[in-house]
Amino acid sequence: MKLTIREMAVFGMLGAVMYASKFVMEMFPNIHLLGVFTVAFTVVYRKKALYPIYTYVILNGIFCGFATWWIPYLYLWTVLWGAVMLLPKNMPKKLRPMVYMTVCALHGFLFGTLYAPAQALLYGLSLQGTLAWIAAGLPWDMLHGISNFFCGILITPIIMALRLAEGEYTRGG
Secondary structure (H helix, E strand, C coil): CCCCHHHHHHHHHHHHHHHHHHHHCCCCCCCCCHHHHHHHHHHHHHHHHHHHHHHHHHHHHHHHCCCHHHCCHHHHHHHHHHHHHCCCCCCCCCCHHHHHHHHHHHHHHCHHHHHHHHHHHHHCCCHHHHHHHHHHHHHHHHHHHHHHHHHHHHHHHHHHHHHHHCCCCCCCC
């Protein structure tokens, strides 16, 4: 996955856009565009989408602190990236937006559950403690999943804008 200088610049800016969007939306708990950007970048850039995703993760650590809450970020966004990578590339065009929105929503609904293994390891939680931690976060995960679904409306327009910027957009697209 050798990068050109142009790609380094673009991926750096896209990672910064992810961080800026999170920063701007912090007043709304568990409502953000991070899943939207992760899905869109993965659809367009495939494996190379990991560069802007991890640029965001590093920026988040730099500006918010490399504390224990940050450690799960090293894998949380990769789970969503991997799910999108498994989607068929030749999905019917009319089905794509709903599939992308649904995958984005599922990541939000499962965020606390995906976060839990790190919590258990870092804080020595038993299985019962881990399940209690997940259960306590369910209302926030519900909000996260629902907001990811509705924010997911932006995925297809972002994909189209990125493809246009990359010179890849075609009418049949």
